[in-house]
Amino acid sequence: MHYFINTLHSYNRYFILIALAYVLFRAWSGWMGKKSFDKADNSASVTLLGLAHLQLVLGLIQYFVTSAYTTGGLPTSDPWVRYFKMEHIGSMLVAIILIQLGRTLSKKATVDVEKHKKLAIYTTIATLLIVVTLAMKGLLFGTLATAAL
Numbered sequence: 406m407h408y409f410i411n412t413l414h415s416y417n418r419y420f421i422l423i424a425l426a427y428v429l430f431r432a433w434s435g436w437m438g439k440k441s442f443d444k445a446d447n448s449a450s451v452t453l454l455g456l457a458h459l460q461l462v463l464g465l466i467q468y469f470v471t472s473a474y475t476t477g478g479l480p481t482s483d484p485w486v487r488y489f490k491m492e493h494i495g496s497m498l499v500a501i502i503l504i505q506l507g508r509t510l511s512k513k514a515t516v517d518v519e520k521h522k523k524l525a526i527y528t529t530i531a532t533l534l535i536v537v538t539l540a541m542k543g544l545l546f547g548t549l550a551t552a553a554l
Contacts, residue, residue, distance in 0.1 A: 407471035435521035
C-alpha cells in the first residue's frame with residue numbers, strides 16, 4: 406500500500422508544479438495587464454486546489470499510516486526522519502493553506518484585477534515554499550532513492 410500511495414504522491418507533485426506555473430502565469434499576466442478574470446482563470450485555480458488537496462490526503466495517509474519515516478518511531482536526529490516528520494509536512498501544510506487562501510480571497514474579490522492580484526500573491530508564496538522545501542533535499546525532480554545517495 407505504501408508503494409502505491411507514495412507513487413501517486415510523487416507523480417501528483419509534477420501535476421501540481423505544472424498547475425502552479427499555469428496559475429501563476431495567468432494570475433500575474435491578468436494582474437499586470439489588468440485583464441478580466443475569466444472562466445479559464447477560475448478553472449485553473451480550482452484544478453490547482455483539487456490537486457493540492459489530493460496531495461494533502463495522500464501525504465497524510467503516508468504520514469499517519471504507511472511511512473516508516475513517520476510511523477516507525479525513528480529518532481528525529483536522523484535528517485530524513487526530521488525532514489518528513491517536521492519540515493516537509495509543516496511547509497506543505499502552509500503551502501496548501503496559502504493556495505486555499507489565494508483561491509478563496511480571489512473568489513470573494515469583486516474587481517477582476519484584485520482577483521488576479523490575490524491569486525498571484527498567495528500562489529507565488531506557496532510556490533516558493535514548495536520549491537525551496539523540496540529542492541533543499543533534492544526532491545523537486547528526484548525521488549527519495551536518488552536523493553538519499
